[in-house]
Amino acid sequence: MSQQGVPVRLTFLTPPATREQRAGIFPSDEPLGEEAIARLGAVRWRVRVGERVWSSPERRAVGCAEGLGLTPEVAPELRECDFDGWRGRGLEELCGEDADGVGQWLEDVTAAPHGGESYAELMARVAGWMDGLGEAAVVVTHASVVRAAVVHALSAPVEAFLRVEVGQLTRTELVRHRGQWRLRSVGVPLGSE
Numbered sequence: 001m002s003q004q005g006v007p008v009r010l011t012f013l014t015p016p017a018t019r020e021q022r023a024g025i026f027p028s029d030e031p032l033g034e035e036a037i038a039r040l041g042a043v044r045w046r047v048r049v050g051e052r053v054w055s056s057p058e059r060r061a062v063g064c065a066e067g068l069g070l071t072p073e074v075a076p077e078l079r080e081c082d083f084d085g086w087r088g089r090g091l092e093e094l095c096g097e098d099a100d101g102v103g104q105w106l107e108d109v110t111a112a113p114h115g116g117e118s119y120a121e122l123m124a125r126v127a128g129w130m131d132g133l134g135e136a137a138v139v140v141t142h143a144s145v146v147r148a149a150v151v152h153a154l155s156a157p158v159e160a161f162l163r164v165e166v167g168q169l170t171r172t173e174l175v176r177h178r179g180q181w182r183l184r185s186v187g188v189p190l191g192s193e
Contacts, residue, residue: 008176008177010173061140083117
């Protein structure tokens with residue numbers, strides 16, 4: 001069987017929420033707290049034999065992988081969307097300063113009123129990484145990256161990104177066979193297997 005005919009499974013895991021995320025603040029590079037690390041210790045999920053483990057470079061993703069007993073390779077393509085000027089700030093505060101910009105960001109995947117990366121740019125970055133993958137992998141990364149992966153797998157229009165919900169501490173599985181991605185599951189609570 002040619003390499004093209006060998007299915008590639010991609011399992012995304014999202015970290016538990018950080019203090020900032022629970023407070024509705026755009027994420028900086030905050031590590032996981034003790035409570036989140038304890039939750040990870042209770043998860044009984046394991047990597048399949050032969051799967052490579054990747055992680056976003058952010059501390060909460062690397063910490064999640066390590067909390068699950070994994071040793072990830074870091075891939076910058078899997079990093080959180082760059083919210084630039086909004087990092088460390090709450091949505092309520094930002095609405096008071098720039099309601100039009102926040103509204104545009106909530107409705108237009110090409111908008112980047114924060115001065116960072118648009119969701120459309122994030123989706124292109126994630127799609128390029130996925131399509132270059134040649135082996136089964138587990139990926140510990142952020143909900144925005146998983147949403148981008150789902151939209152790419154479904155060949156959905158970029159606007160569909162705004163209609164996909166992925167929670168923290170969940171598992172999403174995609175499989176590529178003969179160049180076509182398929183969605184196996186999305187947002188399954190980790191440890192519910």
